[in-house]
Amino acid sequence: MIRGLRQIEPYRAGAQPRQLDIIKLNTNENAYGASSKVKEALAGFSADQLRRYSSLDQDSLRQALSRQLGVDASQLIIGNGSDDILSIAFLTFFNNPEPILFPDLTYGFYKVWADLYQIPYQEVPLAADFTIKTEDYQRPNGGIILTNPNAPTGIYKPLAEIEDILKSNRDVAVIVDEAYINFGGQTALSLLEKYDHLVLVRTFSKDASLAGLRVGYAVASPRLIASMNAVKHSINPYSVDLLAERLATAAVEDWEHYERNCRRIAETRDWFRQALIELGFMVLPSATNFVLAKPQGISSRSLFEKLEARGIFVRYFPNVKRIEDFLRISIGSREEMEECLNAIKEFVK
Numbered sequence: 366m367i368r369g370l371r372q373i374e375p376y377r378a379g380a381q382p383r384q385l386d387i388i389k390l391n392t393n394e395n396a397y398g399a400s401s402k403v404k405e406a407l408a409g410f411s412a413d414q415l416r417r418y419s420s421l422d423q424d425s426l427r428q429a430l431s432r433q434l435g436v437d438a439s440q441l442i443i444g445n446g447s448d449d450i451l452s453i454a455f456l457t458f459f460n461n462p463e464p465i466l467f468p469d470l471t472y473g474f475y476k477v478w479a480d481l482y483q484i485p486y487q488e489v490p491l492a493a494d495f496t497i498k499t500e501d502y503q504r505p506n507g508g509i510i511l512t513n514p515n516a517p518t519g520i521y522k523p524l525a526e527i528e529d530i531l532k533s534n535r536d537v538a539v540i541v542d543e544a545y546i547n548f549g550g551q552t553a554l555s556l557l558e559k560y561d562h563l564v565l566v567r568t569f570s571k572d573a574s575l576a577g578l579r580v581g582y583a584v585a586s587p588r589l590i591a592s593m594n595a596v597k598h599s600i601n602p603y604s605v606d607l608l609a610e611r612l613a614t615a616a617v618e619d620w621e622h623y624e625r626n627c628r629r630i631a632e633t634r635d636w637f638r639q640a641l642i643e644l645g646f647m648v649l650p651s652a653t654n655f656v657l658a659k660p661q662g663i664s665s666r667s668l669f670e671k672l673e674a675r676g677i678f679v680r681y682f683p684n685v686k687r688i689e690d691f692l693r694i695s696i697g698s699r700e701e702m703e704e705c706l707n708a709i710k711e712f713v714k
């Protein structure tokens with residue numbers, strides 16, 4: 366064994382089976398494809414452009430987002446997926462001696478970055494009903510990160526409660542990861558004017574059907590974004606490639622297409638959740654593109670295995686105590702969800 370070797374428990378992403386003839390409901394991707402503008406931008410992209418480095422500040426994408434979100438371009442930073450942005454945010458904002466706070470059940474990567482960057486942290490247990498309790502975030506801390514709506518629960522925390530957390534934590538950064546916000550709930554964008562310690566993190570992987578392209582961004586005050594840029598430019602200044610910027614810009618310019626798909630997914634989700642409840646499953650209320658469901662009449666492991674054998678991939682968390690009896694099922698197209706429901710009905714009979 367050599368000295369100085371780093372040992373770390375990495376983030377374990379959901380399986381990424383490459384077969385095309387499966388129903389993939391395990392990593393919250395979008396069932397619907399790219400808009401025609403994105404397809405045109407891809408077809409019109411000349412590989413010769415790649416001899417040059419990509420841009421340092423993704424000005425065209427920031428301008429498009431600035432118009433879409435009604436914020437100044439100086440309030441935006443783009444990254445290689447929101448994982449890149451979140452990692453930069455941890456390095457930028459969480460440098461205090463007090464522990465940062467996040468729920469015990471949330472995006473599993475937060476704990477991994479805290480470990481990797483040696484940031485002290487406390488995992489705050491969710492309430493018995495799996496909600497985030499505001500008062501748990503009103504005590505001394507070195508910063509806060511919440512996913513809203515939360516994952517893997519799917520539960521949305523009302524904006525007024527997010528504001529209460531902001532009010533009681535004015536001297537640290539409060540990061541709200543809005544990966545799933547366009548499937549339900551109200552964005553915290555309107556709070557940015559009042560609270561310059563708020564950082565919103567967004568991704569093109571879920572609502573914009575571009576998980577494979579790797580684009581994410583943060584919105585915050587120009588001062589905080591400048592600090593994030595300093596960190597970004599201390600790691601990998603060209604982390605966003607040319608093609609990714611071009612296609613993500615086209616997606617923003619054709620946003621009605623994605624809004625329509627988000628609405629379809631939300632409708633399918635509400636129908637699917639109700640159908641599972643009628644089978645006796647316990648299903649948490651979801652404002653996202655997935656549901657967290659506790660099967661009835663069959664164990665989560667057995668249902669997971671039977672679905673997988675049928676070519677339907679869902680997410681099972683055997684090592685997470687509070688939800689080991691649950692399955693997280695992403696919401697695909699209506700047809701995919703009908704097939705999934707029919708298989709479930711067969712297995713629980």
Ligand SMILES: Cc1ncc(COP(=O)(O)O)c(C=O)c1O
Pocket residue numbers: 392393445446447448449472512516542544567568569570576580581
């Ligand atoms: C809450 C949350 N944040 C961030 C991410 C990362 O997304 P990206 O594909 O933009 O890296 C995910 C992915 O599943 C997520 O669930």
